[in-house]
Amino acid sequence: MSAPAGGPAAAAAAPHLAILCGAGAFPLEVAADARRAGREPFLIGVVGSSDSAIEAYPHVWVRMGEVGKLFAALKGREVAELAIVGAMSRPEFSDLRLDWGAVKRAAELAQLFRRGDNGLLVGLAAIFEREGVRIVGAHEIAPRLVAPAGPLAARAPTPEDEADIAFGARLLEALSDFDAGQCAVVAAGRVLAIEAAEGTDAMLARVREMRQSGRLRLKGLAGVLVKAPKRGQDLRLDMPAVGPDTVAGAARAELRGIALAAGAVLIAGRERCIREADAAGLFIAGFSS
């Protein structure tokens, strides 16, 4: 696990922090956990995307493409670290409302928008870093939201579950060479499902359907969801995450539990995840790779 950002005592020394907030409640969870760790984050809301609850913090609203306004706000607050948190729907370059700060960088931005999602993010991160703003991951500023090692809910994996977790972790490691697979479901040494482009929720729904249709004949709770980042994945820009939806999907698929690479997977809605896992008799556990 990365070093946490420091306790309240370290707050004065920590560089000023901003959070660029994507959709949903998760950016607010990260902000709350950063505050708990002693830092007062400055929140950047994206008009039409971010939750209005960000206004409980020092904040600014920008439209997609208002790059000049964004950089001015970061400079005004002497922000030295920025986390990009939550789902952000990728705009078309032509939909951006370019302000003067963006127009100055228009050629570069247009180039970036020709890249894939990951290439776009890497390019945007480079622009921030050139302006003196270091990009940090949610896991670096909100340590409580990161999967710890060991069990998180009431149940713990059995030795058989541990064997499935280790098998799944090796499978995901092998898939890393192909830039695929953050997730798989393994039951008693058998691979039931592997995630590619469909996403974790769809993969869990598939396991459920296979059990309901009788294609998979398994008795009682069976199988473990294993989730880990790809080898070499830049956790600052793109970190695997689970949340209450993942737990609900795993419960509907009648899995035995959820195993997460410790220190490398975010848990949104941690308390609710634990509560719902306990209700369904699932374990949630971090594993060390």
Place this chain on the structure above:
Amino acid sequence: MSAPAGGPAAAAAAPHLAILCGAGAFPLEVAADARRAGREPFLIGVVGSSDSAIEAYPHVWVRMGEVGKLFAALKGREVAELAIVGAMSRPEFSDLRLDWGAVKRAAELAQLFRRGDNGLLVGLAAIFEREGVRIVGAHEIAPRLVAPAGPLAARAPTPEDEADIAFGARLLEALSDFDAGQCAVVAAGRVLAIEAAEGTDAMLARVREMRQSGRLRLKGLAGVLVKAPKRGQDLRLDMPAVGPDTVAGAARAELRGIALAAGAVLIAGRERCIREADAAGLFIAGFSS
């Protein structure tokens, strides 16, 4: 590719051949191709499973569990080679109608039925071989039904397609270590879907859904279905196969084509596959690993 069973000239020398016919038309295709290759197969129909069209050949009907009747028929015809072809739904041991030949082997059979599907097949194959009947694969007796190297339909893969095929083949090879993945869809170096327990048709339907929902934004025909056996898979007992359903699924997913490990994947309904691939503008091509 394995050596074909020999042309008509070799027929007299070839050992007597039987085909244990699972459901569907594929066993009949294999029988026809074996006959074309100069061998006259003896067909074994399973009551309630096999197509009644097997009666166009020398044949016998047996019920599940009539092991004695089956072995007597094989001995009476001096059958030395047996192919098990087509889908066979796995019965429960308690549903078998055991005749005297089965009762003599009941303890052993009951053991086998405690195994997984593959273990059961391997065990049954061993029983046949002990009786002097060698188990052969459909690919050994029906060479025309096996994917050849190179294009089979009008279109051929482009160099970009070839790169996706090689990438997908390496991916499947890596998955072999986990006894998973006979199939994947790759588009321009990106893995869109990986088959585990759901089967090829379900995986293709998923790619289609992801395109329709906009989760995957791809223009025109995109992506290649790559199919190959697992490393070490016993092709005599369990050989990957495609058919008109596969072509239809690939066409609905708007793929560019289907790539099959040459010599190691069966093609059911070959003429229809080619016709429908041509109609949809897909390639079907064998690749050498």
